[in-house]
Amino acid sequence: MKYFTLFLSAVLSMPISDAAAQLAEKLDFNIQSASTSEQVLAVSNGIDTASLPVKIIRGKMDGPVFSIVAGIHGYEYPPIMATQQIMAEIDPDKLKGTLLIVPVANTAAFFGRTVFYNPADGKNLNRVFPGKPEGTVSERLAHLITTQIIVRSTVFLDVHAGDAGEDLTDFVCYYDNQNTPEQTALASRLAERAGFPLLVVYPFNLSKTEPAEYAFKHATQQGITALSMEAGKLGGVQHKSVQRIKTGIYNILRELGMYPSADKPAPRPVILNRQHYIKSPEKGIFYSDLKSGDTVSKGQKIGMITDVFGKIIADVNAEQAGIILYKIGTPPVNKGETVLCIGYHARVK
Ligand SMILES: [Zn+2]
Known part of the structure; x- marks a missing residue:
């Protein structure tokens, strides 16, 4: 908690005792075309606070809203480092549509260096979606991501890696939601073109009201085109995996017609549809x-x-x-x- 309190205080440039009254609860989404905005949202249950940094990059022309979330697990670094580079590189003048980027979704776990769990409430953020407005701090954070990011998304991408104890091979994945064939077909096409060697397809058999638990499963359940990438392992920052995530994001941007890219179309992945x-x-x-x-x-x-x-x-x-x-x-x-x-x-x- 110590690290997090310092971080929040630094970000908001105000004494932490005054912070609660002035935290932004909602994203200011109305920014000018061809411009960017950096905002820090926050939720608190009166005891613990969680902040959510969001960068909006609004293109010159209207188009889809593509959301990229990294750091739902704060010890999974390649996604976080890839979004750092994406935020620095994207030129709003060349962008069609809007990018909504969350570079670190779970800042408490990131700065506290905890694996999977938010140190404040001991919960795994990626098991509490869609979240609760009156819940623990992780549940409130999930609710904030649901209501401020996921609902605005044409395409929602949640990026993960092998955590500190996980040896993982890089793959891209989506849920085979038969209830929304159009969105599932787009998720499939984007995943196939992302440039990963492996494509994992998860079965989807959630009812409309069952809690999805996982961020991109919740987006899928809500009829949003959603996918995830898993790249990197063992709590390290593998350069190859950072590059793979970046290339994947640029390939998806090109497929959506949002951003020009000189890269050649990627070779087709091996598809694994069972686990x-x-x-x-x-x-x-x-x-x-x-x-x-x-x-x-x-x-x-x-x-x-x-x-x-x-x-x-x-x-x-x-x-x-x-x-x-x-x-x-x-x-x-x-x-x-x-x-x-x-x-x-x-x-x-
Ligand atoms: Zn993860």
């Missing part, structure tokens, strides 16, 4: 020689788990052939946690 999750049978220390991106066969031994004295207590086997999308990449593992996710392709009727 198999392997949960840990025990709490202990996880050993594996395999890496994300490796291909595994059915029945193959993935690794093993020992107790803290080094005695083997479980083997971990692949129950499905496919590609390891992500796996636990550091020693600790808890019972019931996802040890790895295997992506594979199944023929659709």
